[in-house]
Every structure is written in C-alpha cells, then in structure tokens.
Amino acid sequence: MRTQTQEQEWTAPAGAPQAQHPSRAPAEDATRAAGEIRLRGTMRIGPEGHLWIGGCDTVDLARRFGTPLFVYDEALIRAQIRAFHEAFRETGLAYEIAYAAKAFCTVAMCQLAAEEGLAVDAVSGGELLTALRAGVEPRRIHLHGNNKSQAELELAVRSGIGYIIVDNFVELEMLDAVARDAGVTVDVLLRVAPGVEAHTHEYISTGQQDSKFGFDWENGQAREAIRRLGAHLGLRCIGLHSHIGSQIFDAAGFVTAIERVTELYAEGVALGLPFRVLNVGGGFGIRYTAEDDPEPIRRQIHTIADAVRSAFSASGLPLPEVAVEPGRSIVGEAGTTLYTVGTHKVIPGVRNYVSVDGGMTDNPRLALYGARYEAALANRVNEAPDGVWAVAGKCCESGDMLIWDASLPDPRPGDVLAVFCTGAYNYSMASHYNRNPNPAVVFVRDGEATVVVERETWEDLLRLDRPLRRG
Numbered sequence: 001m002r003t004q005t006q007e008q009e010w011t012a013p014a015g016a017p018q019a020q021h022p023s024r025a026p027a028e029d030a031t032r033a034a035g036e037i038r039l040r041g042t043m044r045i046g047p048e049g050h051l052w053i054g055g056c057d058t059v060d061l062a063r064r065f066g067t068p069l070f071v072y073d074e075a076l077i078r079a080q081i082r083a084f085h086e087a088f089r090e091t092g093l094a095y096e097i098a099y100a101a102k103a104f105c106t107v108a109m110c111q112l113a114a115e116e117g118l119a120v121d122a123v124s125g126g127e128l129l130t131a132l133r134a135g136v137e138p139r140r141i142h143l144h145g146n147n148k149s150q151a152e153l154e155l156a157v158r159s160g161i162g163y164i165i166v167d168n169f170v171e172l173e174m175l176d177a178v179a180r181d182a183g184v185t186v187d188v189l190l191r192v193a194p195g196v197e198a199h200t201h202e203y204i205s206t207g208q209q210d211s212k213f214g215f216d217w218e219n220g221q222a223r224e225a226i227r228r229l230g231a232h233l234g235l236r237c238i239g240l241h242s243h244i245g246s247q248i249f250d251a252a253g254f255v256t257a258i259e260r261v262t263e264l265y266a267e268g269v270a271l272g273l274p275f276r277v278l279n280v281g282g283g284f285g286i287r288y289t290a291e292d293d294p295e296p297i298r299r300q301i302h303t304i305a306d307a308v309r310s311a312f313s314a315s316g317l318p319l320p321e322v323a324v325e326p327g328r329s330i331v332g333e334a335g336t337t338l339y340t341v342g343t344h345k346v347i348p349g350v351r352n353y354v355s356v357d358g359g360m361t362d363n364p365r366l367a368l369y370g371a372r373y374e375a376a377l378a379n380r381v382n383e384a385p386d387g388v389w390a391v392a393g394k395c396c397e398s399g400d401m402l403i404w405d406a407s408l409p410d411p412r413p414g415d416v417l418a419v420f421c422t423g424a425y426n427y428s429m430a431s432h433y434n435r436n437p438n439p440a441v442v443f444v445r446d447g448e449a450t451v452v453v454e455r456e457t458w459e460d461l462l463r464l465d466r467p468l469r470r471g
C-alpha cells in the first residue's frame with residue numbers, strides 16, 4: 001500500500017473552503033519514496049482505490065467526459081486566491097491582485113477570478129475578449145504585450161479597460177494616437193525591465209537587460225519614457241510595472257526590482273505624473289514535484305510589502321497601491337490531466353515506455369522547458385509502483401514526452417493516468433499538432449462536475465479549412 005503524503009506547504013487562509021483530508025500518514029520529506037502521491041486540495045483516495053477530486057471519482061470523470069481531460073479543483077483555486085488576499089490584508093497596503101489569464105484563459109476561469117475579487121491581465125485581443133465575455137468589469141482588466149496590434153489597442157480603449165501596460169516607444173506613439181482618435185485619456189503603466197531576472201530559487205541581477213519586454217532601467221530608456229509622457233496628451237501614466245520571471249521560489253529578486261523601480265517612480269512623481277500604482281508582476285512558484293520548494297505565498301507577499309514600504313519611505317513618497325499578477329500559482333496545482341493508457345514498449349535494459357492518448361498537444365512543457373511532473377494511475381492509486389515508466393504522448397515526435405521517470409504499477413491498456421499540477425500553461429498552450437482535438441475541461445466541486453470547455457471534435461478541426469479551387 002502506498003503512503004499518502006499531504007501537501008505540507010499549502011496553508012488555507014481562514015474562511016477558505018477546507019480540503020477533505022484523508023487520514024494523514026507521517027509525511028516527513030525524508031521518508032517520501034518514489035511513487036508516493038501528494039494529495040493537493042480536495043484530492044483523496046476513495047475506498048475502491050480510485051483518485052477523487054472535488055468529491056468526484058476521477059475514473060468516473062474519465063468515463064463520462066472522455067480523455068484526455070483537464071480536471072480543475074475549484075475549491076483549491078479559490079483557496080489559492082484567498083491566500084493572496086489574506087496575505088495582502090495583513091500588510092495593510094492598498095493592493096490589487098490581477099490573474100494572469102495566459103496561464104489558463106477560459107470564460108469560466110475569468111468568471112471565477114472576478115468572483116474572488118481579482119482583476120484580470122490579458123496579453124492579446126483573444127484573452128481580452130474572453131475576460132469581457134466572462135463579465136469581468138472592464139475597469140478591472142489590464143492589457144499586456146510587447147507587440148500589441150492596432151486592433152488590440154482599439155479594442156482595449158473602446159472597452160474602457162482599467163489600464164494598458166505600455167511596453168516600448170513604438171507602442172507609446174500608437175496608443176497615444178488611438179486614445180486621441182477615440183477622444184479619451186487612457187490610463188497606462190510603463191513596463192520597466194529592471195535588470196533582474198528570477199527563475200525558481202535563483203535570481204540574476206546583471207546581464208538580464210537582454211529582454212524583449214519593457215523599457216530598460218539600466219541604459220536610461222525607462223527614464224526617457226517617463227520624461228516623454230508629458231507630451232502624450234492621450235495618455236495618463238498612473239504608475240510603473242515590472243515582472244522578473246516565473247516559478248520564483250523566494251522573493252529576493254522582487255526586492256531588488258522594487259528598489260530600482262522606486263527610483264524611477266520618484267522621478268515620475270517629481271515630474272508631476274499622477275503615479276499611484278506599483279505593479280511588481282507575477283511569477284510565484286508552485287510545487288510540481290517533491291523537489292520544488294517555493295516559499296509560501298504569504299511570506300513572499302510580506303517580503304514584497306516590506307520592500308515597498310522601506311523603498312517608498314526612503315524616497316519620501318506616499319505608499320502606492322501594490323499590484324501583483326499571479327497566474328501559475330492560482331491555477332497550476334489545481335489542475336490534473338487524466339489520460340487513458342494505451343500501448344507500451346519495454347526495451348530491456350534501456351527504458352519502459354507507456355503511451356497515453358494525449359501528449360505535447362495538451363502539455364508541451366516537457367518538450368519546451370524540460371518540465372517535470374508526477375503521476376499516478378487513478379484507478380489503482382493504492383497499488384505500489386512496480387517500476388519506472390517513461391510516459392509518452394501519441395504525437396509523431398520523439399520529444400513528445402510527458403514524464404521521463406514515473407514510478408507506476410505496471411500500466412495496462414485502459415488504465416487512467418493522472419498527471420498532477422497541469423493547471424497552468426497546459427490547456428492555454430495546447431496545439432493541434434497531428435490534428436489532435438483539444439481536450440475538454442471540467443471544474444469539480446462538492447461532487448459536481450461542470451464542463452467549462454467542450455472537447456473538440458475531428459469536425460471542429462476542419463471548420464476553417466477550405467478546398468483548393470482550380471481553374
């Protein structure tokens with residue numbers, strides 16, 4: 001029998017929906033063996049040895065809705081959001097939390113984000129339209145991007161969104177023209193590239209000038225942009241933005257960025273710009289595997305708040321509204337992908353491959369970044385692993401792998417494989433390679449499963465095709 005390890009770092013704030021915890025086994029990190037299952041949120045193991053999420057048997061979900069299937073634990077998403085709110089409330093600062101929709105952008109998710117008091121960050125016309133259709137208040141939508149099109153800027157201005165994060169000098173001119181044409185003044189933040197880049201537990205504060213995003217801090221472009229803003233009558237710059245990376249494990253990189261951006265903020269205020277927002281971006285890390293050990297959200301938010309207070313008081317500035325833009329940390333751990341096991345190939349002394357009915361089309365992150373995941377057989381969760389399996393997708397590409405080293409009981413055709421922590425940057429990065437349709441997405445909560453995105457059909461894939469005309 002496998003041991004069940006409960007997520008230790010995740011602390012639900014007061015008032016958050018409580019996970020239905022199974023009886024806890026002792027869960028010292030040191031005793032975690034390969035094959036143990038980290039039960040996140042409302043996950044539990046049912047009496048028949050099936051994995052349950054949100055009060056639903058995942059084996060049942062796979063049967064009802066087909067596979068591959070994205071299953072989101074709604075209570076866990078809400079709890080993650082509430083943890084951010086709670087941390088900010090403790091700091092006493094004015095704040096806004098914007099969900100970075102690119103992590104997982106659907107109407108239902110934007111609705112949920114708005115219900116939980118989040119603003120929504122869009123980075124394209126498509127994401128912007130999704131947030132609008134979801135009924136997100138336009139004032140609570142922000143638009144990002146290093147190459148926003150004229151049409152995207154026009155949609156944003158016409159819709160009256162809260163602010164646009166201006167990324168470069170070309171956009172500054174374009175947006176000013178769009179605003180004047182529309183006869184409005186548009187609120188903007190300037191995106192500063194602060195020369196700090198953070199990934200996981202490392203951050204590098206030199207040599208990161210080389211980025212396509214934002215006005216450079218070090219070479220004076222950001223300062224120049226602030227100076228030029230006075231001449232753009234269509235734009236009202238209400239603050240500054242920086243974003244230092246993703247899957248950040250501790251807040252040290254934020255502190256350096258805040259110190260640098262605060263210098264510019266002080267210059268803008270001295271020039272009479274109506275600054276009131278300091279947006280420090282997203283990137284809060286999550287626990288994909290047992291090796292990942294991010295600082296709790298609460299501690300990172302407190303570090304950020306302390307850095308803002310001390311930088312602003314050192315500059316004699318009134319405190320700003322602090323904005324953050326989490327994506328991955330809101331939805332990543334709440335998502336689980338269910339696949340049906342198909343064929344396998346055992347190469348003695350080399351590797352055991354098992355193939356599932358999805359792959360890089362619904363999860364390109366191993367192919368893109370060498371990302372690591374953990375998995376279990378959802379219909380046989382209590383069985384001890386027999387070996388290490390390389391989990392392959394069904395695409396015509398050797399790099400189409402989901403996991404290189406999953407400890408599993410010998411997988412049999414028809415088993416349901418659950419890959420954990422797939423809620424961020426999977427569905428949103430899905431492709432149609434090999435003309436595979438995109439999976440369905442269900443939200444589960446209190447025993448109810450709601451389809452929030454339908455599965456595509458083969459016919460859907462042909463919807464935009466037109467025959468070749470001859471003669």
Ligand SMILES: *Cc1c(COP(=O)(O)O)cnc(C)c1O
Nearest residue numbers: 100243246282283325326327328
């Ligand atoms: C991607 C991105 C985010 C969200 O990053 P996560 O790692 O998903 O939290 C936030 N802000 C900006 C500007 C981004 O590009």
